[in-house]
Amino acid sequence: xxxxxxxxxxxxxxxxxxxxxxxxxxxxxxxxxxxxxxxxxxxxxxxxxxxxxxxxxxxxxxxxxxxxxxxxxxxxxxxxxxxxxxxxxxxxxxxxxxxxxxx
Numbered sequence: 001x002x003x004x005x006x007x008x009x010x011x012x013x014x015x016x017x018x019x020x021x022x023x024x025x026x027x028x029x030x031x032x033x034x035x036x037x038x039x040x041x042x043x044x045x046x047x048x049x050x051x052x053x054x055x056x057x058x059x060x061x062x063x064x065x066x067x068x069x070x071x072x073x074x075x076x077x078x079x080x081x082x083x084x085x086x087x088x089x090x091x092x093x094x095x096x097x098x099x100x101x102x103x
Contacts, residue, residue: 044092
């Protein structure tokens with residue numbers, strides 16, 4: 001195949017540069033492991049359960065993501081409505097909304 005390419009005209013060879021692996025900060029990696037362990041141990045509810053409880057209550061808002069703060073176990077769900085960001089804080093142990101900011 002290489003001979004076929006060479007015989008069809010000039011070939012430009014470009015160096016292949018490997019992209020650096022996306023580094024995850026040690027603290028973030030530790031939080032991810034802690035969150036998985038807390039979910040497995042039943043200390044916090046799994047994200048799908050939190051989403052099932054909260055997302056339907058946000059009528060007219062688009063769900064855009066979530067953060068989980070460890071070791072507190074507080075989920076922060078992010079929504080967008082009419083160009084405004086709304087953050088909903090949820091206790092990961094109980095699934096209860098504990099705070100909300102934005103419009």
